[in-house]
Amino acid sequence: MSNRREFIVQLSLGGSALAGANAFAAGLPMVAATDPQAKALAYAADTTKVDAKKFPKHVAAQDCSNCALYQGKAGAASGGCPLFAGKQVAAKGWCSAYVKKA
Numbered sequence: 001m002s003n004r005r006e007f008i009v010q011l012s013l014g015g016s017a018l019a020g021a022n023a024f025a026a027g028l029p030m031v032a033a034t035d036p037q038a039k040a041l042a043y044a045a046d047t048t049k050v051d052a053k054k055f056p057k058h059v060a061a062q063d064c065s066n067c068a069l070y071q072g073k074a075g076a077a078s079g080g081c082p083l084f085a086g087k088q089v090a091a092k093g094w095c096s097a098y099v100k101k102a
Contacts, residue, residue, distance in 0.1 A: 005099050008083070009068055030078060031087040038095070041083060047094035055096065065091035068099040 031038050033045065044050050047063040064070045064081065070089070072079015078088040083097055 005097070008097055009099055028080065028086060028088045031084045031089055035084070035087070037084055041095040041097050043084075043089070043093060043095040045090040045093045047092055050094050058094065062094055062098050062100070063091065064089045064093045066101050068101045069097065070101070
């Protein structure tokens, strides 16, 4: 692997093959800001509240709904993410593992 982002994208594609996006996210709880994985990835449920000084590469247009890892339906308020197994993320959320959808 040449970098972490490629690894995460490959991981998400493998996870998608094992579990359909709809089945994965159906009825799952939302990830909490206090969740250890959420803290490690600096997850914010609202992309507009991300600390610009701490994450200078973040832009307001980046959110979970346009991330390659997001498994929710277009227009849905939330959806699954392989980085937060068993939980949903807000479509307008953001984390430091953001990868623009192709």
